[in-house]
Amino acid sequence: MDKIDQDIIDTIAEILKVEKSEITPEKSFINDLGADSLDIPELIMALEDRIGVEITKEKARTIRTVGDALQVFKEYSKNK
DSSP: OOHHHHHHHHHHHHHHTOOGGGOOTTOBTTTTTOOOTTHHHHHHHHHHHHHTOOOOHHHHTTOOBHHHHHHHHHHHHHTO
């Protein structure tokens, strides 16, 4: 697991108050990790700050699972 993966998992655990061991790529933020519609924007902003990138609103709307977040933030971090 690289630094970006670890930063994303750490941030998800912190914001959603879940154990890191529960956070796997296939987990849905809302259905599996207990996030609500207000948690998602907060989580995305925290990830942007932690990773040091800003993603588009359109791309942010595609993030539904941990795997989505990993993919999007890794893609954006390569372009910074």
